Amino acid sequence: MSDTTLSRADPSHVATIQSSYMAEVQRRRLYGGLTLLIFVLLMVSGFMIADDRNAGGFWEGLSQVGDYPAEVLSEAWEKRADLPGLLVKYFPALIETINIAAVSTLIGAAAGLVLSLLSTRGLARWPRLIGLFRRIMDIMRAVPEIVIALVLIFVLGGGPVPAMIAIAIHTAGALGKLFSEVAENADLKPVEGLASTGATWGQRMWLGVIPQVAPNYLSYGLLRFEINIRASAILGFVGAGGLGYELRNSMAWGPGRFDEAAAIFLLLFGTIVFFDQLSSRYRNRLTEGDRT
C-alpha cells in the first residue's frame, strides 16, 4: 500500500516551508492591523469633525431625538378614529406615487440593461467605448434625483412627469452598474456558441446572456422599485405630486396634522412590505423554476 508520492520530504525542507509561511502570516497580520488602525482613526476623526460642524451638537441633541416621533405618535393616537378615513383619502395619492415609481423603474431598467451590456468587458458591442458608457452611467448616478427633478419642474412645470424622468435617469445609472457586474460573471461559453452560428450582437446578448442573468436582474430591478417608491414620495416634496406633496403639508410642526402624517407613513410602510413580499415570492419561483 506504500506509495512513493506519499513519502515524506526531509524534515529541514518542511521547516523551511513552515518558516516562510509564518513570515507571510506575520506580514499579513501587520497589514491587517494597520488597516484596522486606519479604519478606527478615520471613524473617530470623522465623527469628531461632524460633531464640531453640527449646529446643535450630537450629545446635547441625543436626548431630544425621540421628541418629534413621540409627538407624532401621541397626536395620531388621540385621533386614531380618523385613521381609516385618512387612509382612504390618501390612497389616490399613493397610486400616483406607485405609478411614478413603476414607470420610472421600467424605463430605467431597460436603459440600464442596454448600458450595462455596452459597458461590460467581454460583451461590449464597441469595446473601445466601454469607458464612455461607464462615464455616462457615473453622471446619471452622480446628479441627485432631486436636482434633476427641480430643473425639469422649472422647465416642464410641476407634476408627475418630471419626477418620473428624474428617477428613471438615476435608475438607469444605478441598475446599469449592478447589471454590468452581474453580466461580468456570466458564462461566456453560450455566447461563443451563439457567435459560432453567426448570430448578431443583439441575438448573442438576448439569447446567450440574458437567460443566465435574468433572475439576478429581476431581483435588482425589484429592489430598485422599492427604492423608487420612496424616491418618488420624496420628490413630491418639491412639487412633483403624489404622496410626498401631502406628506410635506401634513408633517410640518405646528398646524397639528400629525394624524395625516401617520396615515401617510402607514400607507408607505404597507406598500413597501407588500411589494417586498410580492417580489420575494416571485423571485423564489423564478430561481426554483430554473432548478427543476
Added chain:
Amino acid sequence: MLEIDALTKRFGPNTAVDAVSLTFDKPAMIGIIGASGAGKSTFLRMVNRLTDATEGRIIFEGTDVTALKGKARRGWQSRCAMIFQQFNLVPRMDVVSNVLHGTLNRRSTLATMFNVYPEADIHRAIEILDRLGIAEQAPKRAEALSGGQQQRVAIARALMQDPAMILADEPIASLDPMNAQIVMDSLRRIHEEDGRMVIANLHTLDTARRYCDRVIGMRHGRVVFDGRPDQLTVGVARDIYGAGADFSESATSTDLETLDRQPDAAATAKAFV
C-alpha cells in the same frame, strides 16, 4: 464503537434511507457501494449531522448522536470529519488556511474571522500537508490546485480535526485514476497508521474490494449486502446495482491496475472496440 439503529430519512413521500441498522465494533475501513440515489450520501450526511434523521438513532461510544444540539452537535461534527466529492474547500483562501479550518470548532469565532491561529497549529497543518505530500502547495490558493491536490487538502483539513472517524462521500468520483489511487492510498494509510475509522462511499467495486475491510451494499435506501470484500461476487454486485446479466464491472473500473490484473477483461474491452 458506532451503532446505527433503524436510521431512516424521508424527503416528502420518498424514503432515501430506510431503517438502516449497522454495528461497527472497532475502527475499520468501510466501503459503502450502491447505485446513485441508493441513499449512501444521505446516510453519511446523517452520521455527520449535516442532515437530520427522520427516525432512528446513531450511537457513538454510548452517546446518542442524533439527539445532540447546538454546541454538542458541532463538537460531534468536529470528531467525525467529512470529505466531499467536490472537495468543498474555500477556493479563494490559501491551502494552510483551509487546513486550519479543521480547528474551527476549538477556536473562538472572532479570532478565526481575522484568520488568527496559534503558531503550533500552523506548523501542524504544514506537517499534515507534508504527510500527504503537498507541503509545497502550502501558500497557494486552494483554487489554483488540481483536483487530486484539492482532495488531499480536504483530507488534511479532516486530519486537522483529529477526528475519531472520517466520512468520505465519493472522495474519488471526480478524480482521474492516478489521483484516485493517491487519495485512496492516503485514506487507507490514515486508517492503518492512526487507527481512525474510515467510512467511504465508493462508486466502483474494485476500489471497495482493494481498500476496504468491510463492504456494505445499499439499494433503494436499504442495506442489501454486508460482508468481507472477498464475498462481493459479480452476482452480489448485480443484486446491489439491480443490473442484468450483461453487467461487467471492468467496464466501469477506474483502477489503473485493472488492465494488468485482468487481461481477459482488457481483451473483452478490445473486442467491443
